[in-house]
Every structure is written in C-alpha cells, then in structure tokens.
Amino acid sequence: MTEVYTLDLNFQGIPHVIASYLIKHPRGAAIIESGPGSTIEALKAALKVHDLTVDDITDVLLTHIHLDHAGAAGWLARHGDHGQGARIYVHPNGAGHMLNPEKLINSATRIYGPLMDQLWGEFLCVPEDKLIVIQDQQEVVIDHLRFCPLDTPGHAEHHYAYLLEDTLFTGDVGGIRLPGPPHLRVPMPPPEFHLERWRESLGKMQETSCKRLAPTHFGIYDNPEWHFEMLQRGLDEVEAFMIETLPADPPMPAISDKFMQWTGARAKREGLPDEMTGAYEAANPSWMSATGMQRYWRKYRVAVG
Ligand SMILES: [Zn+2]
Structure with a gap:
C-alpha cells in the first residue's frame, strides 16, 4: 500500500484544521490540496520534516477550488517542480476560476471583507500550461501512482474525490471530521450546496469500497463504513433542520443563530469537548452553512414545492 502522509497546514495557528496529503514518487512528490495562500510557509515546514522542499512537488490534485483547498x-504552479512549476489538476467546472480567479476573489472578499488577506493570503492564477483539466474517472498517472477522480457534487459543483488504491481523498464532500472524539459536520457553503446531489455522491463514495478516508479537514481514518453512516445521518439531520426552519423564510441572522445553537447542541450531545468548537468552526463556519442552506432552499425547495 502506498504511504500517504498528512501535512498539517496549521491554519490560523490551529492544528488539525486544514491538511494537504503527501504521496512520494521517484521524481519527487504529489500532493492532494495546495491549502490556502496563507499557509505556504507551513507547507514548506511540513515538507521539510520529510526532507522535501517545494522543488520536489511535481503535481497538485485539487478536490475543488475553495480558497482553503x-x-x-x-503559487505552486510557479514555484514547484524545481521552479518549472507543478502541474495542477482540476474539475472542468472549476478550471475557469483557476485561470482567472478575479470573480472568485471578489465574491470571497464580499464575504470576508478585511479578514480576507489574513485568512487566505494571495490567490494567484494558474498559468494555462500548468492547468490540467480532468474528466470524471479519467485516471491521473504520476509515475507508478494512479489516482481516479470521482465527480462528487453536493458541497460544490466542481468537486472531485480521488481514489488512490484503497484510500479515498474526500475533500469536503466526505464531511468535516477532526481528530478527537467521533464527530462529523456537513459543510454547506453557498452557492452550490445541494442535498440530493450530495446523497448521490455519498453513494458513489460508498461504492468504491475504500479502506481509508482522508478528508481535507482532517486526517486519515480507517473506518469508512462508520464515517459514511455518520455522513448519511448528518445529511438527514440537516434536512430535518431545514424542513423545520426554512419554510417560514426567516431572515438570515435568525437562520444563522438557530443553526449555531443547533450545531452546539448536537456537538454537546455527541460529547465534543468545548475546546474543539473553535477548530470545527475554523474548518467550516456555521454561518456560512446557514447561508448555503437558505440559498439551496429558496432555489430548489420553494420553487418546486
Ligand atoms: Zn469547500
């Protein structure tokens, strides 16, 4: 079994929030996820532990194009692979934003305002000759490594999970699960959170019969069956929350407050220690999920119901 190493990008000084996964090969190394621009120094430090530098990164597989991934x-497309630039693999629906990230940056700036830089750092475009757009299940071959991308919408319409042998890198569609007491949250950002597509993606991930899961937030877990059950339950619970809350079309702050309370109560029920709340919120802010749920509900449930 090919060894997979977890690189902790120590996002905002908090351990175990954003991972990049390192897989070595004879010419260097591939990573799953670049992490945000703000954690480039942490990435360098984590590579150093493996006696590697940015020069050794030949290929970067992105699960999706959100800033934290x-x-x-x-930057890696300019500095990786001994200054020739690493190759960047992306879903067709995300490719345009990597070549020309202006829209992505503008909409993130509207959300994060003055915190934008501190949180995410610089987002450089990927030069066209370094961007490789891959189709669903089109194998990515890097030396002896073979990665199979699985089209997995629900969290975002441009999302892949990657299967390497029996390890599945789930990006955000596998949910948020940090090391510690078992607890899983569903990240539902606007504008593309879609419950039914997510359920289909869950089925696709289960069909892989993988033995290990590596969600970007955070770590490698060897009990995929339990994990998928928790994800299924998480989706069911979120749907129940939406059915109870959203038909009255309350204003956004009310949805956000109620969802924060709901999330807190759920964490307590599952025995999550209070000191882990910050890490879960850093990986997946509840207010953002509230916004995503409202958008989904108005677009898909009100319109058809
Ligand atoms: Zn995401």
Whole structure:
C-alpha cells in the first residue's frame, strides 16, 4: 500500500484544521490540496520534516477550488517542480476560476471583507500550461501512482474525490471530521450546496469500497463504513433542520443563530469537548452553512414545492 502522509497546514495557528496529503514518487512528490495562500510557509515546514522542499512537488490534485483547498495552487504552479512549476489538476467546472480567479476573489472578499488577506493570503492564477483539466474517472498517472477522480457534487459543483488504491481523498464532500472524539459536520457553503446531489455522491463514495478516508479537514481514518453512516445521518439531520426552519423564510441572522445553537447542541450531545468548537468552526463556519442552506432552499425547495 502506498504511504500517504498528512501535512498539517496549521491554519490560523490551529492544528488539525486544514491538511494537504503527501504521496512520494521517484521524481519527487504529489500532493492532494495546495491549502490556502496563507499557509505556504507551513507547507514548506511540513515538507521539510520529510526532507522535501517545494522543488520536489511535481503535481497538485485539487478536490475543488475553495480558497482553503486551492488558494496556493497558482503559487505552486510557479514555484514547484524545481521552479518549472507543478502541474495542477482540476474539475472542468472549476478550471475557469483557476485561470482567472478575479470573480472568485471578489465574491470571497464580499464575504470576508478585511479578514480576507489574513485568512487566505494571495490567490494567484494558474498559468494555462500548468492547468490540467480532468474528466470524471479519467485516471491521473504520476509515475507508478494512479489516482481516479470521482465527480462528487453536493458541497460544490466542481468537486472531485480521488481514489488512490484503497484510500479515498474526500475533500469536503466526505464531511468535516477532526481528530478527537467521533464527530462529523456537513459543510454547506453557498452557492452550490445541494442535498440530493450530495446523497448521490455519498453513494458513489460508498461504492468504491475504500479502506481509508482522508478528508481535507482532517486526517486519515480507517473506518469508512462508520464515517459514511455518520455522513448519511448528518445529511438527514440537516434536512430535518431545514424542513423545520426554512419554510417560514426567516431572515438570515435568525437562520444563522438557530443553526449555531443547533450545531452546539448536537456537538454537546455527541460529547465534543468545548475546546474543539473553535477548530470545527475554523474548518467550516456555521454561518456560512446557514447561508448555503437558505440559498439551496429558496432555489430548489420553494420553487418546486
Ligand atoms: Zn469547500
């Protein structure tokens, strides 16, 4: 079994929030996720532990283009692979934003305002000759390594999970699960959170019969069956929350407050220590999920119901 190493990008000084996964090969190394621009120094430090530098990164596979997963891809496309630039692999629906990230940066700036830089750092475009757009299940071959991308919408329409042998890198569609007491949250950002597509993606991930899961937030877990059950339950619980809350079309702050309370009560029920709340919120802010749920509900449930 090919060894997979977890690189902790120590996002905002908090351990175990954003991972990049390192897989070595004879010419250097591939990573899954670049992490954001703000954690490039942490990435360098984590590579050093393996006697590697950015020079050794030949290939970067992105699960999707959200800033916490892909923000440093443009930088790696200039500095990786001994200064020739690493190759960046992406879903067709995300490719345009990597070549021309202006819209992505503008919409993130509207959300994060003055915190934008501190949180995410610089987002450089990926030069066209370094961007490789891959189709669903089109194998990515890097030396002896073979990665199979699985089209897995629900969290975002441009999301892949990657299967390497029996390890599945689930990006965000596998949910948020940090080391510690078993607890899983569903990240539902606007504008593309979609419950039914997510359920289909869950089925696809289960069909892989993988033995290990590596969600970007955070770590490698060897009990995929339990994990998928928790994800299924998480989706069911979120749907129940939406059915109870959203038909009255309450204003956004009310949805956000109620969802924060709901999330807190659920964490307590599952025995999550209070000191882990910050890490879960850093990986997946509840207010953002509230926004994503409202958008989904108005677009898909009100319109058809
Ligand atoms: Zn995401």
